[in-house]
Amino acid sequence: MSGDIAILxxxxxxxxxxxxxxxxxxxxxxxxxxxxxxxxxxxxxxxSGAATMRCGYPGYVAxxxxxxxxxxxxxxxxxxxxxxxxxxxxLAAARTKILSGACDVALVIGADTTPKGFLAPxxxxxxxxxxxxxFRIGITNPTYFALYARRRMEMYGDTQDDFALVKVKNAxxxxxxxxxxxxxxxxxxEVAASNMVADPLRLMDxxxxxxxxxxxxxxxxxxxxxxxxxxxxxxxxxxxxTPTFASAVIEMPDIATDSAAAVxxxxxxxxxxxxxxxxxxxSPNDVSVAEVYDxxxxxxxxxxxxxxxxxxxxxxxxxxxxxxxxxGRIPVNPSGGLAxxxxxxxxxxxxxxxxxxxxxxGQAGERxxxxxxxxxxxxxxxxxxxxxxxxxx
Amino acid sequence: MSTxxxxxxxxxxxxxxxxxxxxxxxxxxxxxxYYFPRLSTYCKxxxxxxxxxxxxxxxxxxxxxxxxxxxxxxxEPFVAAKPFVPYTIAAVELDKEKMIVLGQVVExxxxxxxxxxxxxxxxxxxxxxxxxxxxxxxxxxxxxxGGAN
Ligand SMILES: [Zn+2]
Numbered sequence: 001m002s003g004d005i006a007i008l009x010x011x012x013x014x015x016x017x018x019x020x021x022x023x024x025x026x027x028x029x030x031x032x033x034x035x036x037x038x039x040x041x042x043x044x045x046x047x048s049g050a051a052t053m054r055c056g057y058p059g060y061v062a063x064x065x066x067x068x069x070x071x072x073x074x075x076x077x078x079x080x081x082x083x084x085x086x087x088x089x090x091l092a093a094a095r096t097k098i099l100s101g102a103c104d105v106a107l108v109i110g111a112d113t114t115p116k117g118f119l120a121p122x123x124x125x126x127x128x129x130x131x132x133x134x135f136r137i138g139i140t141n142p143t144y145f146a147l148y149a150r151r152r153m154e155m156y157g158d159t160q161d162d163f164a165l166v167k168v169k170n171a172x173x174x175x176x177x178x179x180x181x182x183x184x185x186x187x188x189x190e191v192a193a194s195n196m197v198a199d200p201l202r203l204m205d206x207x208x209x210x211x212x213x214x215x216x217x218x219x220x221x222x223x224x225x226x227x228x229x230x231x232x233x234x235x236x237x238x239x240x241x242t243p244t245f246a247s248a249v250i251e252m253p254d255i256a257t258d259s260a261a262a263v264x265x266x267x268x269x270x271x272x273x274x275x276x277x278x279x280x281x282x283s284p285n286d287v288s289v290a291e292v293y294d295x296x297x298x299x300x301x302x303x304x305x306x307x308x309x310x311x312x313x314x315x316x317x318x319x320x321x322x323x324x325x326x327x328g329r330i331p332v333n334p335s336g337g338l339a340x341x342x343x344x345x346x347x348x349x350x351x352x353x354x355x356x357x358x359x360x361x362g363q364a365g366e367r368x369x370x371x372x373x374x375x376x377x378x379x380x381x382x383x384x385x386x387x388x389x390x391x392x393x
Numbered sequence: 394m395s396t397x398x399x400x401x402x403x404x405x406x407x408x409x410x411x412x413x414x415x416x417x418x419x420x421x422x423x424x425x426x427y428y429f430p431r432l433s434t435y436c437k438x439x440x441x442x443x444x445x446x447x448x449x450x451x452x453x454x455x456x457x458x459x460x461x462x463x464x465x466x467x468x469e470p471f472v473a474a475k476p477f478v479p480y481t482i483a484a485v486e487l488d489k490e491k492m493i494v495l496g497q498v499v500e501x502x503x504x505x506x507x508x509x510x511x512x513x514x515x516x517x518x519x520x521x522x523x524x525x526x527x528x529x530x531x532x533x534x535x536x537x538x539g540g541a542n
Contacts (some may be wrong), residue, residue: 125470127403133430134404136462136470137520137530138480139495146461147484147495154459154509198461199504209457218542245437248495250458260491263438379514 003279005098006224006232007391008355009037009217013111015181015210015341022055025213025347026066026111035106037217038227041070044217045103048078050086050110050199051344062346063090066109070247084293084381085240086110087349088389092238094218104223110346111213131253140166142206142296144252146198149298153200156313158301160200164191165319166297167204167339173326174336176366179351181210182340193376205297210342214350216357234373235353237280237390243268252382266384271307273378276388277308284308287330288372289359291352293379294337300301304332307388326369334359334367349387352377356391395519395527402520402528406430408450415450415516416494416531422447427490451494454536455485456512458493462504472521472528483533485513499534512536 011032026049034041036213049063058065063077076097080089088109094106126132134140152158168188174180176211186204194204224232246258248265258265277284284307292303301315309330310318318324324332335341338348356375358364373393380386401407407416418429421436422442429451436443466477479500498507499518513533520530 008525014419058458108438127406130430132470133403134495135467136465138471139482140463140467143461143463143482144493147459147482150461151459151509196464198463245439246491250495255495256429257493258437259429261489262421262426263440 002221003099004221004234004236005095006219006223006229006234007216007357008039008105008219008229008232009033009035010357011036011215011353012179012354013213014179015212015344017114018211020113020211022052022059022111022113022211022213023065023069024063025113025211026109026215027069028074029111029213029215030066030107030109031068032040033217035214037200039105039217042073044073044075044105044107046076046078046094046097046106048080048090048108050090050350051079051081052346053081054115055113056244061112063217080137081257082240082381082387083383083385084345084379085348085349085385085387087353088238088379088387089240091216091218091235091334091350091353091389092240095235095238097220098220105217105219107215107217109213109215110350112344112346113211114209114344130255134253134255137255139255140198141252142198142201144250145206145296145299146201147250147298148302149200152298152301152316156316158316160192160300161188162301162316162319163200163205163297164188166294166300167191169319169325170294170333170339172315173334173367174340177336179338180336180340201296201298207295207338208342210344212341212344212347212351214347214354216350216353233357234392235389236282236392237276237388239272239275239279239388240386241271241275242384244271267306268384269302269380272386273307273376273388275388276376280390280392282374282390282392287376289334289356289369289375290330290332291333291335291337291355291375291377293348294333294339294342295343297339300332300337307376307378326367331369332366334369344383349377349379349389352379353391360391362393394523397522397525397527399527399529402530407517407531409517413453414517414531415453416515418449418451418487418490419446420449421445427451427492429492429494452487452489453515455487455494455512455513457507458484459509460484460498460504460507472523474521477513481507482511483507485533497530497532499532502535506535
């Protein structure tokens with residue numbers, strides 16, 4: 001049987017620091033997606049929301065919050081929380097509903113508002129909380145990204161100049177993207193002149209947090225044909241696998257990996273796209289474009305290898321050769337990636353799907369990857385969450 | 394040297410015996426998997442349902458897996474000296490336990506002094522100091538070739 005579903009419409013609220021309620025971003029994205037799909041809100045049978053943990057109770061029940069904001073019309077609702085993969089889990093829930101025949105057409109939606117300044121950690125001594133422990137001994141989020149980056153330098157001979165090239169490329173890609181927050185070209189010299197945060201990563205190697213919203217209208221292939229959209233871009237795979245014990249790489253917020261004394265160590269990042277390729281019956285050689293979670297510039301290189309777009313240790317060579325730039329062999333982050341967006345957790349995985357939909361339809365304007373046929377997304381977040389989605393024409 | 398009492402920042406996570414520092418972990422009696430921080434409830438190996446653990450000191454030396462530093466003062470609950478002094482951080486792979494453990498590197502060792510594969514040993518050192526006490530933590534220190542340790 002075909003496990004494919006159709007993407008009828010996509011919509012986004014531009015990323016930024018707008019200071020509005022997250023619901024407003026979501027409603028704007030949903031209305032754009034409905035218009036793009038040519039589907040009425042009242043025809044939607046299922047609303048699958050990605051939760052935000054930063055906006056109180058309405059954020060925990062995001063599916064219902066958006067359904068109410070758009071006007072209660074009797075649809076069933078769901079809310080998923082899976083850190084950075086929340087959007088993909090919400091999408092997976094909609095796909096299951098559609099493939100089981102319980103619903104024809106669904107809205108998948110995520111939006112976030114980031115707080116001003118730092119999130120204040122809870123007070124008091126909490127030695128049982130790994131997040132408290134690592135901050136207490138001086139291990140911050142950039143520590144982990146920097147350890148991965150330095151590991152590449154030590155193992156493969158990558159340089160800080162290579163990491164800067166990723167930033168320069170993504171800044172160029174996002175320069176004309178109306179939904180990107182940062183639309184400014186950067187030179188390698190400007191990246192190299194930014195302040196060091198966690199050696200070898202500088203301020204401009206690390207992504208910010210943003211407000212934003214993204215939405216998809218997805219349906220069965222039959223429904224798509226019925227409304228004259230038989231040629232819609234399809235979702236061929238959604239992987240949301242959890243890690244396999246023992247962890248090979250030190251993961252935030254832990255201070256140690258699992259011990260691999262009794263069992264083999266496994267890379268979680270590499271497992272995510274592997275499952276997606278298997279599910280889609282698509283090979284890494286068939287991929288025309290990728291949207292990956294560049295929380296840091298160096299992490300984009302790790303993802304390229306985890307997605308098997310090149311041999312382990314050779315991602316920097318691809319960047320240097322221009323292969324990952326639009327016009328190259330395998331463009332990565334044509335949207336500009338997190339470098340140009342900043343992270344809006346529950347919307348980000350859906351924003352990746354929006355970009356690939358535009359790319360596969362040939363509607364990406366100046367960012368268009370010529371003749372894009374297959375696209376893949378990848379992201380990883382806290383607590384064993386991550387996802388990889390494959391789209392095809 | 395401060396005469397204030399020295400208190401471990403995390404009680405029961407590390408110890409010193411005869412001037413040598415050890416991280417305190419546990420080992421599953423069923424499958425032999427090591428745990429740090431210590432685990433004494435349910436083994437995380439999916440092929441093992443043991444609930445019995447023994448307390449074990451972990452290897453006190455290992456090899457550098459990767460390293461970095463902190464150029465900016467971390468948020469609370471970190472307690473920074475005024476003015477803030479950047480510090481180096483290492484991820485060190487323990488051979489027997491096959492696990493990577495993070496820690497600050499002792500004062501005076503910079504990123505430029507480290508290489509992947511370098512031999513490191515565990516020491517107990519000052520994390521921060523207030524009016525009454527010195528808070529201690531484990532730190533990694535390069536093993537001096539041919540040295541006494
Ligand atoms: Zn066990």
